[in-house]
Amino acid sequence: MYGRAVISWVGLWLLLLLPACAPKTVRPTVPPVPAPTVPSGPEGLALQYLDAWARNDVEAQRRVLVDAPQDYDAQQARWRQELGVVASRFEPPQLESQGATTAVVRFIGVHTLRGLGDWEVESRLRFVLRGKRWGLLWTPEVFHPDARPGDRFGRTRTWGPRGALLDANGDSLTVPGEVIRVGVMPGRVKDRAAVASVLQAQLGVDPARVLAALNAANAQPEQFLAFIDVRQERYQQVRGVLAPVPGIFFRKKPARLSPAEGFAAHTLGRVGEVTAEALQALGMPYQPGDVVGLSGLERTQERTLAGRPSGEVRLLHRSGGSDLLYRFDGEPGRDVRTTLRRDVQAAAEAALVDVTFPAAVVAVDTATGHVLAMASRPLGEGWHRALVGRYPPASTFKLVTSEALLASGLKPDSRVECPLEVTVGRKRFRNFESEVLGPTTLRRAFALSCNTTFIQLSEKLPPHALEDAARRFGFGVSYDVGLPSPGATFPPPKDDAELAADAMGQGRVLVTPLHMATVVSAADTGVWHAPSLLADADAGPESRLVPGTTQALRELMRAVVTDGTAKSAAHIPGLKGKTGTAEFGTAVPPPTHAWFVGVRDGIGFAVFVEGGGVGGRVAVPLAIRFLQALDAAAVLSFKKGDNAS
Template sequence: MARYTGRVFGRTVITWVGLCLLLLLPACAPRAVRRGVSGGPEDVARVYLEAWARNDLVAQRGMLVEVPADFDAQHAKWRQALGIVASRFEELHLESEDDVAAVVTFHGVHTLRGLGDWEVASRLRFERRGNRWVARWTPEVFHPEARAGDTFTRLRAWGPRAALLDAAGAPLTVPGEVISIGLYPGRVRDVTAVAQALQTQLGVDPARVQAALRSTGAQPEQFFALIDVRPERYQQVRPVLAPVPGIFFRKKTARLTPAEGFAAHTLGRVGEVTAEALQALGHPYQAGDLVGLSGLERAQERTLAGSPSGEVRLVHRSGESVLLHRFDGAPGTPVRTTLRREVQAAAEAALLDVTQPAALVAVDTATGEVLAVASRPLGEALHRALTGRYPPGSTFKVVTAEALLASGLKPDTRADCPVEATAGRRRFRNFESEAFGASTLRQVFALSCNTAFIQLSARLGRGALEDAARRFGFGVRYDVGLPSPGATFPEPQDDADRAAASMGQGRVLATPLHMATVAAAVDTGRWHAPRLLADAEAGPEESLRPGTPEALRNLMRAVVMEGTAKSAAGVQGLMGKTGTAEFGTAVPPETHAWFIGLRGGIGFAVFVEGGGVGGRVAVPLAMRFLQELDAAQSSAR
């Protein structure tokens, strides 16, 4: 038997290692990328179309023979020209096949930005190269009629925007010309001067000016619009605003209401779609579209705008344009509101000279339909009439009085009105330390005695005040047609909390809109949820306790004839309740001014934020509202 030395063994091992390396070298050497995909024409077509759907041009080129030099450019141009954001493919079918060539048809669905899906049947042509099928690209993959040198184009247009209508069906919005007032950030020299001028002349919130100038997307020479005004208003403010560096003006077409500021927050405005609105609206909207940006214009955008129409066209090298597909748009549909023109005009006139934040809302007592709604200032985005929630103060005593009447009290029931009352170790005092001594429920309601209501409400059974609040819609959810949080009456935590709640303080909150419905409920004995859209279904309803509406009307009439609103005693048929609602931590506390009223089938609320005393501030505005309404109705007869 032969013996192997270590040296021979070593040579043998090296030989085998070398042989193994030689076998492995081809696998490590660079290789040309193999073109094509194994399988039949349908298999290759499926893989190719999957790559197309994900816009993988590299993978597509790998399955082509003699790839055109401008292959990538043609795809990019096709996508850009038609605004294609996605493609999918289906219904592959082998149309023909022989030893050297094959044709596969397919159904493409291309989503065009702002228009929708364009469906087109097309084909891929294949050639056999060795044992593989590869595609030969031609423009007909885009469309059967496309040839080299042809281009694609599209058209897109919205139809006329439909109008918002008043309760009678007359348009509240019509096309017209306005002046857009805004800033060129790079030309502003004194931010304070700009903000002050815009606030003084147009009521623009200085915070909006600051936000515009601090915006990361603001370019020095980019116009930033702040407010649109009619030509007549522009002529009034131009002499003051034009000299201020950075403030500029632009003419544009806009939707006009019957008068400047008419239901401005409610109807809303139309303008170029913002990034936020574009994300919220989705298909079929795209950058540059005009859309509703606020109010009902925004809330009813899809109804008012309809949908855009469009065309896909193929333009041959000769210049001939061929229609390939048409997108049929839909016209907008008018939206009828519950607003009554004369009531809204009266509300606007009542707040015309008010410089503090304010609101006035009027509703139909029989249905809850909103007849008028106005918020101030016009240059502030907050629609405080619908979305601002405030302590209702003594206007809430309408609710407390209903609970007292439901428990058996009468308007002539004895009620004491001392200067001070204690509840749960907390002392409460009357406004301006008033005291009326021994009195009646009618008198303490008319004079808005806090201590009397604290003492009387303490006698109510458990849950009685909460139940009364719910009968007036507190804690009830409803859809007005625009965002509005309604009113809340949290369950009192202790005697002091209940005492504060009985006079509309503590944690009780309500919108001016809701307090208008509180007044309205007294007229019919039934609370109706408010609504702004005429065709909307009626919302929740609640009934007051039997016998209480008549007594409440008696009490509310006393407020006007002999109480805190007696300055309005000359207004025939008016009933109401004043409110001076404390807020904040200042000493003495700041107060909101309220008045809720009822007359001629209309319930309304007047609110002035931080306005002071309801009887001195809100009541005169209520009188002006009714005077303007009377004048309008008289002239219409």
């Protein structure tokens, strides 16, 4: 009110200084906002005390007391610590009774217990009149009506069994097991360089990381510095080399295991002690020390897989024994069924078994978009490039360009030109490795991936035809795979030169390997389905290609395998696909990513090798390996079925 009075007097002074002829402004009178009424006596003191309690202001709490216990501060701190109280809030207190010198105020408090949730307690504050002043006569009853001096509080907290990640058939992909943690004790090391070298050679551990840990000022001689966890089978392979090196030690550790080392590692993810970042993101009911999903589906499906912890709040009597005050009913973790097929995933892993470049293999069901397999390399890298890596699709994008051309009236046998180079908007485009086909057919230009053919033809398309075709193949469409994935983008071309680059999958066009598996699937079925990794998820977006284009696209893709850039795979029955060699960077000549996208027997797949070279020479052999592993698994499954019968 004082501030308002000052402003009012200043305003009046300014009005007196105005010329007499100035028009007067009549200001409406604004009534002051009344301050909230605080009850006097015991009820008002109760409000003060509870407000201080909610703020954890022990000093303000004590000012309301009379005859405060000497250990009052310690009792408040112990109560918070024993129960893990992180916050308290209170409903407005109610005066229950008042006499000449005593009064009782009833209140309800809700205390949030770390890692468990809210605990509601109804209790009472007892006031006495001393002279002319009311004060709170505090006893442990304030914490809980059953508490007496000398009693303490305790709690329990237990997580139920974690749910499993299941494959498409409902079989578990994650089981409880044991790993061997490989580490070093600094005080036992005789040759630091030798330790770092052998850990790198046998397990791929970064030697700089090992040396940095050993050289750290806070490293204790008998401290176990863990560097990597390995499965029992891998431990048996390396133990004979690692064990003799002074300073290297092993410890067993419970773990959650997949069917084989590295199996769908990036997709399934891993579990471990919660990090500060994960704790902040997860919030209640998590607390430090909890084991949670740290990556992959283990992280995104954490709430479902983990359930909720159960717990109890107990009153521990000074005389012995305890009483249950409250029970938190937890929930066991629930299984999450994925769309992964174990045989297809194993084939994808087999395709990349000895690949040294960063690479990815993805497979989807052509009829649904369900993800059947996703494998990324290197395994030690946390980045799931099959899912989140975005790259120029290069000539694999000619599936999209061809659909637009076929929709405009071209046929596989239509006559086209394939010169060495063309110029569009003052930019010169050349064929890869200077190939010239001259007059030819669309089928042959597609099979041998003639860039200049598709650049020339794209110039004749109606405005926005290529953009519309890209949209039909899911470019620019948002979808939820079950794990974060950016999908594919086709920005509107800024000029004719960029449209020419886009037509051959360069320019600003970007895709993930996962998305390209859906593109080749759409080319085979005529319907694009958004990819999905969770079996029970709602169907995502889909779109249909222009009627009449699908059969021609199948014909074009088959020609790539029988007579084109993927001819090395011609012995694979029924295979159709498209190669791609994507230029990137500014070097001359530029390095290239290797692509092959294919479809066979209802499975659409993409093989990608980052910086690997030419698609037909690098990606196609990996595709062959993938399909051969898949065929071998089918034969084995058939034989097992025969034996079972």
